[in-house]
Amino acid sequence: MKYLLVFIVLFIAIWLFRKGQREEEREAARKARPVPPKAPPAVGAPQAMLRCAQCGLHLPATDAIAGPDGVYCSVAHRRAAESAR
Incomplete structure (x- = not known):
């Protein structure tokens, strides 16, 4: 029973570690993407x-x-x- 508890704790620790790495990779990929330029504001036709x-x-x-x-x-x-x- 003691080994089952150690296995579960170890499994959860590895799962949390890998989940954190995946989130860091996603964040780095998001920062590396180029930001599209903002469109200039629409300007109407000149008026008299x-x-x-x-x-x-x-x-x-x-x-x-x-x-x-x-x-x-x-x-x-x-x-x-x-x-x-």
């Missing part, structure tokens, strides 16, 4: 830039607010231009 008729701020055409005398950067500037007429 328009100038606010009130303050002169340049903004994309998609963000501009159309008014009677041109385009504006905000509703407040459009209202200010309409009241100044």
Whole structure:
């Protein structure tokens, strides 16, 4: 019975030792792999830039607010231009 217990302990020790070696090999292989370069961020097509008729701020055409005398950067500037007429 004593030899069976020694055999089991020895078997577990060898199993744990070999398991540790395999994990070290996997870690080394993972570190040795080249890291793929990151893709550059997607950039949209250039947009036309328009100038606010009130303050002169340049903004994309998609963000501009159309008014009677041109385009504006905000509703407040459009209202200010309409009241100044």
